[in-house]
Amino acid sequence: MSIAIAPPHSPLRAAPRRAVAPLVVHVGVVGPGKVGTALLTQLRLMAPRLASHCNLELRLRAVSDSRHMWLDCDDEALNGRSHGAQTWRPADLDEFAAYVAGDGGEPAVLADCSASDVVADRYAGWLAAGIHVVTPNKRAASGPLERWRRIGVAAGASGARLHYEGTVGAGLPVVQTLRDLLDTGDELVAVEGMLSGTLAWLFNRFDGSTPFSALVREAHALGYTEPDPRDDLSGMDVARKLVILAREAGVALSLEDVEVRGLVPDDLAACSPDAFMESLDALDAPMAARLAAARAAGGVLRHVARLDGRRAAVGVETIEPDHAFAHARLTDNVIRFATRRYCDNALVVQGPGAGPEVTAAAVFADLLRVAGAMGVKRCAC
């Protein structure tokens, strides 16, 4: 900071002229699965209010899945009705992005609602071209460091934004909260989290009255797990979230650096999903033993992710009964930031950390943050 050289008694500056024309933002959605579809529904619902209250006009230009894309979306698409005269074309992400960007006269935002590395590979190019990206896709922020750095360079050079709040806690305010802490000079001491709703549900329920395998089968039947429950039990999805938080805090961590203590026995790691479901009972004896040990120590079992300095670990732990993690319910995620300022008591964010609607809302809020960076006002006053 330095002394500003200006006359000390200059008049109040003139009010900037408010643009009467709305800000038009071109939107493209990649991955119209559950999250993408929820996002399209939310965009449709909120478009009139954003236009009238925020002078923001969101124009859905295109939707793409991994095989097809649909350019030239219109109100029919937003209203979820027939595709009309539109035709699906073979997907081509470059053509898709170019179409969304149009002639460059309006800002363009791509919402990547896929979970694909192929799409994440395009971020750097899109950002370099001035196209903003908002996404709950964990691949870029937790994938190869070299790609992540290229993405950062591209965004830095063009000024285009990448927002990814939805990657860690879905709709919970986690990434931005950490960003605000760090950018205002706080120092991260540790992050401690229950970052899997599925694993939270399993350990909230696992009290010894029902074998662990039966709970996994129940969660699977309820749709709480991935189609292959090993994708949850392995802890790798949680590890990805921890890598994202670590990088946000300036720790250049890779997935391989995380000490992941998974719940899938080695001899069941490679079999078919069906064979795994049939062999689930193999989890029961070791999990019963862990529960007994936790109880003998006066605690409860929880699946916990920890970042402490550069050390990142994910696995089942015995937790004291008066710890916040012991009181979480259902599929709640819990994220605790211990910082220099939040030292006696941590800053805690808690709530459901998965689901199409809340994840789509995180993408939508990121999109509004991009619009905010272009002058769109959002406040109640």
Place this chain on the structure above:
Amino acid sequence: MSIAIAPPHSPLRAAPRRAVAPLVVHVGVVGPGKVGTALLTQLRLMAPRLASHCNLELRLRAVSDSRHMWLDCDDEALNGRSHGAQTWRPADLDEFAAYVAGDGGEPAVLADCSASDVVADRYAGWLAAGIHVVTPNKRAASGPLERWRRIGVAAGASGARLHYEGTVGAGLPVVQTLRDLLDTGDELVAVEGMLSGTLAWLFNRFDGSTPFSALVREAHALGYTEPDPRDDLSGMDVARKLVILAREAGVALSLEDVEVRGLVPDDLAACSPDAFMESLDALDAPMAARLAAARAAGGVLRHVARLDGRRAAVGVETIEPDHAFAHARLTDNVIRFATRRYCDNALVVQGPGAGPEVTAAAVFADLLRVAGAMGVKRCAC
């Protein structure tokens, strides 16, 4: 939303030229008390990083308290050293704002760290003049609706921003979280909060082993209460926070609309602070009776703020022992948003909700949000 008319195969838009010159933002701080001083310290600490990482140059131009102002701040001021050749002048908020704004060539942000209605009275004029305001001062957002509406009109007309995250949970992400929920189409069902760190501490400690009056005296001695503890015990500060959240959710509530069940007996409401402290024992019998009733019902006592539709209430309640409020610690605030999306489990933010450093950080983060709206990038990638 509407059909965008543009050629379907236009090339990727040209990358916007990144401005090499940093964004310069003029900053003025009103109210250099504990929060204002902490903010000045944080600004000084983070200025080099913001300049190098975000291409943002914050220029502290002036500081004002209620009686004096100090124009033409420089590095000496930021370094907390002597005031050098600078002279304090009699405070004049108009002259102060005009000085911070300078010739209007650079955006200006006033950080109101006072708790003053006199300063809040100026917001509308400042915003109309294109000067942004960031503040933890609750007066504007919880004060007369007519003034709040004038502030909104002024900001709407000029495009200048008013951010006030620090008014409810200090550094906790509360106002922006609610904003994101609503702007992405969620619907607020209820807000339930422990919004006073002082009252949280008192009821966390009040287990019958120590009279309530002794805990109030202890909190007073520890500096946990306001100089006159009635300012906490009355519940009015909590009621202000609830009004702010209600207005954020579009409910045009005033302080008089909140049903406040205070802890100060009527006959002690008007006496001197010293006389009140000497009469504290009068609280003991009624509070002991409340505690006994709560225990008979199997619950615990907590000071709770509730917003349910248009109904807003603040007071001591009996809470179930497995409720999140029963497990809060020390001076933690807890805010639970129950919404259409967060219906089974609420979205919960918890942590210390007071203190100069975390409150100043909220003001600083708001300032960075204003800078973000002018194109300053903040992300780890």
